[in-house]
Amino acid sequence: MTRAAPGERRAAREKAKLARSRRGQAIAVISTIVVFGGAAAIVLNSSGWPVVQEQFFSPEAFKTSFPRILEGFWLDIKMFMVIEVAVLIIGLLIALLRTTGTAALFPMRMLAAVYCDVFRGTPVVILIYLFGFGLPALELSGVPKDPILLAGIALTMAYSAYVAEVFRAGITSIHQTQTDAALAVGLTRVQALRYVVLPQAIRRVRPPILNDFISLQKDVALVSILGILEAFKIAQIETNRDFNYTPLIAAALLYLVVTIPMARILDHITARGEINS
């Protein structure tokens, strides 16, 4: 067999690679069409489909209910933004409290540990009930009665417990040698925390924190339990009025408009973090 010249061999390899790649693409397109087309065909041809389409995907019901749901969604957004900030601050404070070793702060540290366990371990919906209906029942002076405030407090406490644990994990994940090195150049413990440990810890925990926020964005809907007219509650009202579930789909879409970009940002930050490490 004669030896092919290097140029020919290379050309042959390239051709084979191209053919493989084209095959792969063709298979990808065909399988996608088959799977999604097949699924669509099954759904559209099912006997119950017309009814489901009417009761879940009705353009008319969507148009009628959407403006009011959007109005209610502004309330969700406002609540979510304020709570987010509060959660970050309180969560960081609690994490700092739990990771320092000073004896004087021991009772506070114990309290913080109990706080985290209780507020992470109790379903958020129960917390909202307890704060919304239980707190006013105590009839203590100075206790707020506004359900938005009460629900906001419940959500803040629940999520700051989550976030505190995340921050705490981040802080303790920074190796002791970093603190040693910071102390060795003459920093105080507080300075070491502030300039060396915390910046690294916070950078490290951005993905899980963002994840918790996507969760929070959705859980804001739970404040509807206390009667508040936000998007979910309004969608429920519309649904019950006309016996059509489309408003719930509309509310879900609004939530997706907010949570999907957050998820993409999260992916981006996670990927960037991996490139750097």
Added chain:
Amino acid sequence: MIGPVLEIQGVTKAFGERMVLDGIDLSVNEHQAIALIGASGSGKSTLLRCVALLTEIDDGDILLDGGVITDPSVNPVDVRRRLGVVFQAYNLFPHMSVIDNVILGAVKAQKVDRREARERGRALLDRFGLGGREDDKPDQLSGGQQQRVALARAFATQPRLMLLDEVTSALDPELVGDVLEVVRDLKKEGMTMILATHEMSFAREVADRVAFLHEGRIVEIGPPEQVLVEPKRPETQRFLRRLLAAGRA
């Protein structure tokens, strides 16, 4: 300054059941370099950490410039500001640039003006062969370069005493030379230092005295020609023989 820069008197330290430092006495005069040699686990790192007040001693005293630093009434932060420590694993701050690593101590601990600190820092990096790298992140540098940054960082605070803990042990052989060059440089300038090391040739060249640590005690101490070439104690002899066999002396 008359009198030794550092005095270690009867220092002991145990971790649980294990006695790591079993009565250490050592004096370091100004401009002197003491090399600490000994097997792994002999207590070299622990001793340096105790001097740097990163680890608390059980018993004994340590004095810096005549003042007891291990007294509970003494603020360790003030003490550490007079010391410079370089670790085996460099321990640079990964989220900061090289120049920021070097000047962090000066700016935050010693309240030096930032611009002035940057000037001095840049000059230092230049002197250590890292000119032009000041805005890089540590992970963009080789091990040897990172260790030189660590040396600059420790030196930037103008310490009374530098503690070097096996600063070349984590480096590939070809990178060791540059680091040793810096240490040589510092010694020439008159820096008082204690270096824990495995590099016997280096100890011989730089150190005024070599101390051999064995099972928590300084078993032999003397000029390098003596301790390293004609050790008196059998433990020292055994240690050096083993080192030689492993191709490290």
Added chain:
Amino acid sequence: MTKLRLVLLLVPVLAMAFVVGCGSDDDSSSDEPTTTATTAATCDLENLATYKDGVLTVGTDSPAYPPYFEDDDPSNGKGFEGALAYAIADQLGFNKSEVEWATIPFNVSFAPGDKKFDFDLNQISITPKRAENVDFSTPYYTASQGVLVPKGSELDGITSLDQLQDATIGVQLGTTAFDAVEQQIQPASDPKVFDNSNDVVTAFEQEQVDAIVVDLPQAIYLRDAELDNAAVAGQFEAPGGDQWGALLGKDSELTPCVDKAIKALDEDGTLEEITRQWMSDAAKAPELT
């Protein structure tokens, strides 16, 4: 490669658009509640296409409140709708032991697909829009809205709905009260809409709302049996009137039979008797305009 990715992305998107936009045509649905007349033959006991053979399954929500049910146990046949259910069953030819109850949360009762009950009694108001998705029987009760306020409060003794405009009003989700409040009272601040009756009552007891609007019979029951310090400030008509019907699956074969049963109960006075026994105080609350 990017072009391929675009194509692959488009396929599922197109499929989704298909799902939403196409499917079958939107048949023009009737705007009136279905009331078809059928021959008597199809309502014979043997021919009745019930959910379970030989059994009449009646649905309602849980908890089941007075005065519509008693002790949260529909099978005791007490309460307005409890008694009505057994009366309808009797008309259809079922005796008491052949009636079973199913707990159907309100927002499940109108879900598409086969129903797990034959008809549902849950104080459900008939509206044309709702009737596009389910069947309603002929109405068995006309309800008005009752306003509950703390006894002796500013709102106790009002004479018109305008006086409620500055109040924070609580209503229950899924009731016509919300629309009634929005359209008849037009309050300055949003009403508070709670998921269930218990929460509405709690909010009232804790003074988180100034007044609550519920169906009048329920308002009376709450005042008499549950709340310590409440007064019924008055009643008013819900917009478009508020008639209750039994709820059945869309185009259910049982609808004409249930209609026939209710009409029969109306004609022979049983319906009036049941209404009088369980909902009698309703007439006494003053009317607000």
